[in-house]
Amino acid sequence: MKVAIVGCGGLGNVHAGCYAKIPGVTIVGVCDIDSNHLRKMAERTGAKPYESFDDMLEQSGCDVVSVTLPSHLHMPYSIKAAKAGKHVICEKPIALNLQDAAEMIRVCEQNSVRLFVGHVVRFFPEYVQMKTKIAQGALGRIGVAHLKRIGSHPGDRRPWFKEEDKSGGVVIDLMVHDLDFLRWSLGEVRSVYGLRKLEGNVDYASATLIFESGAVANIEAHWGYPGPFTTAAEFAGSGGVIRSDSSKSVSLQVRKASADNAGGPFVEVPQSPGYHSPFELEIKHFIECIRENRQPIVTAHDAYKALEIGLAVVESSRTGKAILFDNGVREGSR
Structure with a gap:
């Protein structure tokens, strides 16, 4: 090919x-x-x-x-x-x-x-494991989820990230990862409420999502964080809690040579402790889907819905009003 x-x-x-x-x-x-x-x-x-x-x-x-x-x-x-x-x-x-x-x-x-x-988060082993445990019912009925994704501002290296009409800002570029993962794991969204602070080199957003299942998720995304790129996720259900935090030590550590572009002009790419990069797993999967004519783990429709939810977060943060959905379809868009 x-x-x-x-x-x-x-x-x-x-x-x-x-x-x-x-x-x-x-x-x-x-x-x-x-x-x-x-x-x-x-x-x-x-x-x-x-x-x-x-x-x-x-x-x-x-x-x-x-x-x-x-x-x-x-x-x-x-x-x-x-x-x-x-x-x-x-x-x-x-x-x-x-x-x-x-x-x-x-x-x-x-x-x-x-x-x-x-939407490469669907290929991170730790996120796949969380999704699998939720789907298997290992945590019972999910009540609350907390997710965050924070790091330095990519606009410091690639200025177009600071232009809203080119990057979409922290919600559409960064939070969208967790919005897609949450919809994949918990199903369709019923309502979205967002907050955002954009000042100087800080682009911070938070969102509260309520799902059709009744589960509630709180998400943070932050560009301009004065520390290393960090992701975390926690799901609490009637039968238990599962957590992942990239800032904590992991049981398996694989040391690799530094990437060619480390310290270079490009923005930071999220890493996973697994031997195979999630990006490798993702690209290989897409090629196999073409070769074998099968559906991918993440579809174009899934990407559309993640964008739709992200835009709802942006609109809510601007208007101060919750955005409502009905069986995954935004109210007033039928």
């Missing part, structure tokens, strides 16, 4: 490293407007560098395109790839508004190509 990558920044390099480990996959083209990033990616992968995305689609012979560009560019580049008959593996969020997300899904279906969105 032949793959091309548009966007040779941090996640573009992550995707490239993942593809290199999958038998039968060859990177045949890389594209970026930054000539330095483009040259380094081409040297690393042995793929032909393209300054023009259209030329890469026409000339590389790729079957799949990885879209690892700033979030506001996900929709136009994914649609161009789909119209050229290429399967699309797009980083999260799927888009910055629901109209763009719906159009991406529609165009991919219309052109009979697959659309995968990188």
